[in-house]
């Protein structure tokens with residue numbers, strides 16, 4: 001393998017969880033008006049930046065490309081990634097993509113990655129552990145399947161020695177050490193690093209970086225295979241759960257432990 | 271009748287409750303079959319028969335555990351084809367969801383994760399956006415793949431048991447080609463407490479325990495509860511990462527969640543706010559956790575928890 005690293009990081013534009021989030025429209029899709037770069041994807045971006053920095057950064061020919069699929073606003077996730085330090089950005093956007101489920105999303109992202117791969121064969125595809133809206137963690141595994149790449153998911157640590165990649169995956173019943181050879185697909189958890197914030201220099205530098213916009217036609221995907229109609233799952237109904245409200249709040253006056261047990265007994269929870 | 275294939279990865283010495291639930295759901299949807307990986311112990315075989323399983327599929331390869339996800343999905347795809355199954359059920363663990371993900375691509379099948387109920391027509395119920403919506407969803411493809419959360423149904427054996435035949439499924443030779451290898455594995459010690467994902471009661475501690483999970487453990491044991499934690503507590507190394515509740519930890523929906531010394535950040539809430547009853551103990555009356563607590567105590571957990579533990583013991587004589 002050559003010395004330089006080319007990494008594609010997948011970044012999703014998601015509704016900000018600090019606000020109420022909503023499902024709207026006929027397909028019960030997510031309302032994206034108050035959206036941000038998915039915070040779990042910042043860990044993937046940080047991991048990519050650390051890997052290229054250890055190899056001399058962009059000056060040495062290494063590259064981190066941030067790729068986001070989503071409506072017009074999703075370009076903001078790409079911009080934020082450039083401010084944090086990605087070398088260039090790609091925004092896959094097409095009206096026909098609206099309402100794509102994981103299978104359709106992975107189809108489009110795989111095609112976009114192959115399209116980018118024509119000029120920059122990527123050594124590594126890095127993703128977050130889950131999107132903070134969909135929360136399925138299906139997309140990384142489905143991308144590995146579609147691209148026929150080794151799947152190294154939920155990496156809590158990641159090391160690269162030449163073309164050999166070693167990761168730690170922390171499961172419920174056991175912790176595993178995983179090895180693969182590049183090119184590979186890696187998803188990282190929030191245990192892996194502490195993502196950096198964009199600084200003034202980064203924000204200024206980002207203004208000069210390129211963002212390429214791709215449509216389905218550019219990447220050769222038939223619009224019938226994506227979006228709500230091309231998805232393999234359908235959301236038939238969505239019912240907002242009433243928000244939880246505060247119950248009884250007491251201040252301990254020396255007997256709160258006993259009151260707690262009274263409460264549990266009244267709720268038949270003892 | 272629809273053929274329903276339940277995937278049980280390494281059934282072990284005895285089937286987990288989550289597996290029994292899957293078998294119970296499978297029977298409500300059609301004719302159940304099981305694809306397993308790993309060893310099949312006699313006890314497990316007997317339980318599968320009692321749950322009405324018609325056929326047992328096993329892989330031709332014994333090394334699937336040496337790789338991450340990919341080869342298991344290849345095996346399962348072959349099993350689905352052999353069984354002519356139209357519904358596949360797996361548990362909702364990280365690895366099972368990923369296996370389902372790849373299986374979906376191999377079969378052109380829709381995958382629905384985090385399912386909490388399945389109607390006889392295959393409609394799946396799940397909650398999304400951190401429990402703020404309840405949705406119904408279905409696969410629009412000939413085969414549906416559902417990953418089902420534990421505690422979704424009460425396990426029930428079949429009225430009449432079966433004597434399932436075992437069929438070996440050929441795992442494609444190419445299955446391991448582009449796969450990441452698992453080169454080392456360290457098993458985690460069992461805590462002896464209920465499994466966090468399945469527990470009826472969870473007692474969770476946060477930064478407020480300040481390195482001492484003792485009061486949390488004592489209350490948990492008095493209640494027969496599992497122990498959870500905030501990320502602050504797991505990051506500090508006071509307790510293992512597998513105890514973390516929240517966005518990047520586990521999502522739990524117990525009957526009772528007792529939160530102690532946890533502020534209630536959005537990422538923590540997203541893992542526990544579907545609990546039936548929430549109790550919070552926190553020194554700071556302004557903590558956001560009190561916004562969702564059914565019963566909140568503004569107080570010191572080192573006073574309140576031990577007093578509650580003593581009181582429970584006293585009342586139980």
Ligand SMILES: Cc1cc2nc3c(=O)[nH]c(=O)nc-3n(C[C@H](O)[C@H](O)[C@H](O)COP(=O)(O)OP(=O)(O)OC[C@H]3O[C@@H](n4cnc5c(N)ncnc54)[C@H](O)[C@@H]3O)c2cc1C
Nearest residue numbers: 476477478500501502516517518519531532533538553571
């Ligand atoms: C990408 C990302 C993912 C995350 N995922 C998760 C996740 O999955 N789960 C999670 O929990 N967090 C997660 N977090 C972290 C989350 O934002 C909070 O930082 C974390 O939950 C805080 O933990 P805490 O409540 O224990 O600590 P703090 O916020 O520091 O709160 C400690 C609380 O303890 C109280 N206290 C102190 N002493 C006592 C005492 N003696 N008695 C009673 N109360 C006392 C204090 O009043 C305070 O409210 C995530 C963050 C990010 C950015």
Ligand SMILES: Nc1ncnc2c1ncn2[C@@H]1O[C@H](COP(=O)(O)O)[C@@H](O)[C@H]1O
Nearest residue numbers: 010069127128130131134136137138139
């Ligand atoms: N629309 C998207 N654009 C870019 N990346 C995505 C998109 N959807 C999912 N991903 C990536 O896949 C990961 C897991 O998402 P999910 O499978 O939806 O939970 C995310 O952390 C992203 O890195």
